Amino acid sequence: MARVTLKHLSRSFGPVAAVRDLSLEIPDGTLLCLLGPSGSGKTTTLRLVAGLERPDSGEIWLDDDEISRLEPKDRHVGVMFQGYALYPQMSVRDNIGYPLKVRGVPRTEREARVTEVARLLEIDSLLDRAVQQISGGQQQRVALARAIIQRPRLFLLDEPISNLDAVLRSTMRAEIRRLQKMLGATTIVVSHDQLDALAMADLIAIMKDGVIQQLGTPDDVYYRPSNTFVARFIGEPQMNLLPASLARGERGLGVRVLGHWLPVTETARTALAAVTLPDVVVGVRPRAIRIHREGGDDRIAASVYLAAPEGSRVIYQFQIGGDRLTVEAEPEFRLNEGEEVHLELRPESLHFFAPGADGGTRIA
Amino acid sequence: MTSTAAHSPFPSGRAVPTPVTGGRGGLLASVVGVAVGSVFFLFPIYWMLVTSVKPPSEWLTSPPVFIPDRLYFQNYTDALFNWGGLKGLVDSGVVAVSATAIGMVLGTFAAYSLARFRIGGTNLSFFILSLLFMPPVAIGIPMFLFWSALGLVDTYIALIVQYLTFTIPFIAWVMKGFFEDLPVDLEESALVNGASRLRAFVDIVLPNVRPALVATALLAFIFNWNEFSIAVLLSRGRVTTLPFILPTMMESHYVLWGDIAAMAAVGALPVVIIAFLLQRYLVRGLSFGAIRSE
Numbered sequence: 111m112a113r114v115t116l117k118h119l120s121r122s123f124g125p126v127a128a129v130r131d132l133s134l135e136i137p138d139g140t141l142l143c144l145l146g147p148s149g150s151g152k153t154t155t156l157r158l159v160a161g162l163e164r165p166d167s168g169e170i171w172l173d174d175d176e177i178s179r180l181e182p183k184d185r186h187v188g189v190m191f192q193g194y195a196l197y198p199q200m201s202v203r204d205n206i207g208y209p210l211k212v213r214g215v216p217r218t219e220r221e222a223r224v225t226e227v228a229r230l231l232e233i234d235s236l237l238d239r240a241v242q243q244i245s246g247g248q249q250q251r252v253a254l255a256r257a258i259i260q261r262p263r264l265f266l267l268d269e270p271i272s273n274l275d276a277v278l279r280s281t282m283r284a285e286i287r288r289l290q291k292m293l294g295a296t297t298i299v300v301s302h303d304q305l306d307a308l309a310m311a312d313l314i315a316i317m318k319d320g321v322i323q324q325l326g327t328p329d330d331v332y333y334r335p336s337n338t339f340v341a342r343f344i345g346e347p348q349m350n351l352l353p354a355s356l357a358r359g360e361r362g363l364g365v366r367v368l369g370h371w372l373p374v375t376e377t378a379r380t381a382l383a384a385v386t387l388p389d390v391v392v393g394v395r396p397r398a399i400r401i402h403r404e405g406g407d408d409r410i411a412a413s414v415y416l417a418a419p420e421g422s423r424v425i426y427q428f429q430i431g432g433d434r435l436t437v438e439a440e441p442e443f444r445l446n447e448g449e450e451v452h453l454e455l456r457p458e459s460l461h462f463f464a465p466g467a468d469g470g471t472r473i474a
Numbered sequence: 475m476t477s478t479a480a481h482s483p484f485p486s487g488r489a490v491p492t493p494v495t496g497g498r499g500g501l502l503a504s505v506v507g508v509a510v511g512s513v514f515f516l517f518p519i520y521w522m523l524v525t526s527v528k529p530p531s532e533w534l535t536s537p538p539v540f541i542p543d544r545l546y547f548q549n550y551t552d553a554l555f556n557w558g559g560l561k562g563l564v565d566s567g568v569v570a571v572s573a574t575a576i577g578m579v580l581g582t583f584a585a586y587s588l589a590r591f592r593i594g595g596t597n598l599s600f601f602i603l604s605l606l607f608m609p610p611v612a613i614g615i616p617m618f619l620f621w622s623a624l625g626l627v628d629t630y631i632a633l634i635v636q637y638l639t640f641t642i643p644f645i646a647w648v649m650k651g652f653f654e655d656l657p658v659d660l661e662e663s664a665l666v667n668g669a670s671r672l673r674a675f676v677d678i679v680l681p682n683v684r685p686a687l688v689a690t691a692l693l694a695f696i697f698n699w700n701e702f703s704i705a706v707l708l709s710r711g712r713v714t715t716l717p718f719i720l721p722t723m724m725e726s727h728y729v730l731w732g733d734i735a736a737m738a739a740v741g742a743l744p745v746v747i748i749a750f751l752l753q754r755y756l757v758r759g760l761s762f763g764a765i766r767s768e
């Protein structure tokens with residue numbers, strides 16, 4: 111397996127820049143998830159690494175080999191396509207064995223390796239079936255088996271979960287993760303679903319408009335989003351982003367938000383002190399807000415605008431003056447629409463970003 | 475309507491009209507329609523076959539003889555041996571098989587590159603399509619002058635190459651559509667699995683368009699086998715395809731209808747046999763486009 115290094119990769123399609131000056135290093139044995147909305151360049155990045163697209167500029171390295179100009183067949187990467195791309199005219203066995211057949215592996219060894227991989231993915235009973243005769247989940251396992259049988263230096267999985275139904279999704283995420291760990295395989299997964307990324311990845315690269323917005327561990331991107339785009343893209347329901355201004359109060363530098371002055375943590379205060387403009391954006395996750403029936407210090411009065419019970423949780427929309435705030439609460443805590451409560455936004459749960467329509471960078 | 479019928483306590487055949495035939499009247503109408511249509515299309519073929527086995531005395535009688543008393547095969551031996559039908563079969567076969575085979579190889583590669591690499595942008599593929607709109611007589615004189623300057627009038631080469639100018643565009647155009655319908659993922663997956671472009675084409679693309687290849691080849695073969703106007707312009711009597719021979723049989727004072735019918739039957743037979751052998755592919759080839767890479 112291998113370390114992957116992308117250096118200043120760019121690729122345009124006509125006037126559209128799909129990938130812009132993208133640099134990235136993926137350590138050996140790491141599962142990296144390229145996460146982003148459609149059109150963010152994540153699939154193009156994957157195709158550049160696979161050799162199915164040529165970069166306009168930039169380099170791709172596998173360990174100490176530059177592979178940017180190699181044909182796909184000479185790169186030794188295993189790819190699982192979004193639609194699985196199983197060959198309709200071949201049996202499951204021939205599909206899995208195809209990469210070995212092309213590379214001239216003798217029949218007996220081929221058979222042995224197909225059986226071994228099929229057993230690993232628990233599809234050994236399906237080997238003689240036609241690929242149209244098996245279920246979607248089974249087809250995916252066949253596609254995975256075909257990708258790993260040639261023991262590639264790198265795995266590329268394009269939207270591996272998206273074609274599956276909800277029940278299979280979490281199973282398959284765990285399965286891919288198990289396989290990746292077991293093989294110690296450096297892997298790039300493309301997904302638009304943050305759950306895929308958070309559940310599978312060692313590293314997440316969040317992309318927008320061909321540019322990586324943030325590269326970090328799942329904890330990094332969730333707890334320390336680098337800008338408002340990432341803040342909104344990760345986490346469900348979305349993080350609340352509120353216009354605010356810095357204001358000095360009796361207890362020192364704080365932030366004025368939703369018509370209230372709120373204190374901030376010591377670290378935030380240091381970072382905010384360096385900001386010249388008073389305007390900032392305050393982010394707070396729906397889970398981090400506490401609901402109280404009684405008022406108190408630093409609590410904000412709010413009325414229930416909408417209550418959406420979802421079984422294991424309730425999503426509330428609160429009205430505060432002209433603003434709305436989303437709060438996720440335990441299902442036991444039931445409020446009626448129109449009811450008056452008090453919300454607590456604890457200093458340690460606040461994120462601060464520079465103002466800007468989209469992508470305001472993190473201050474603290 | 476259907477729900478009441480489904481729950482009706484008196485199930486009967488009449489209570490639930492079948493939507494396709496629209497009741498008994500509709501069924502009768504469609505049977506009559508099919509019968510009339512069949513007679514209309516099949517009678518000329520029947521008449522050709524039946525005339526080919528009639529003795530000369532029954533060719534033009536009034537009222538016509540619909541079912542001859544006995545089979546008269548002299549027409550066939552005359553057609554094959556006196557009128558050069560045997561040589562016609564060979565010449566037609568050489569020209570049509572060569573043009574179809576060469577056309578399939580070149581046309582299929584052309585179609586693939588047009589479909590996958592957009593060679594020549596939109597202009598080249600439209601130019602290829604436009605070749606099919608061109609009536610052969612429009613290029614008759616320059617074509618003849620070209621081949622006579624080369625000293626190749628009345629040769630296999632001339633006919634084969636000339637037929638290719640129509641066969642390749644036809645095959646390229648039809649196959650291009652089939653290639654475009656094939657998911658590109660399949661080939662890309664072959665490429666990353668270690669195959670070269672050519673290997674991916676042979677291993678993955680061709681097997682998935684095989685019914686289309688067969689159907690296209692058969693259509694191209696029929697076109698080449700039946701071709702008349704170019705054959706007339708480029709033949710002087712040494713290379714004589716069947717469509718070229720047929721009209722020469724009508725030049726005498728007395729038209730030998732039985733011999734002509736026998737020659738026509740000989741000419742139709744190979745196409746019928748091939749179509750019959752390949753009908754399994756034909757149905758799939760003509761209803762192609764349902765392949766998906768689930």
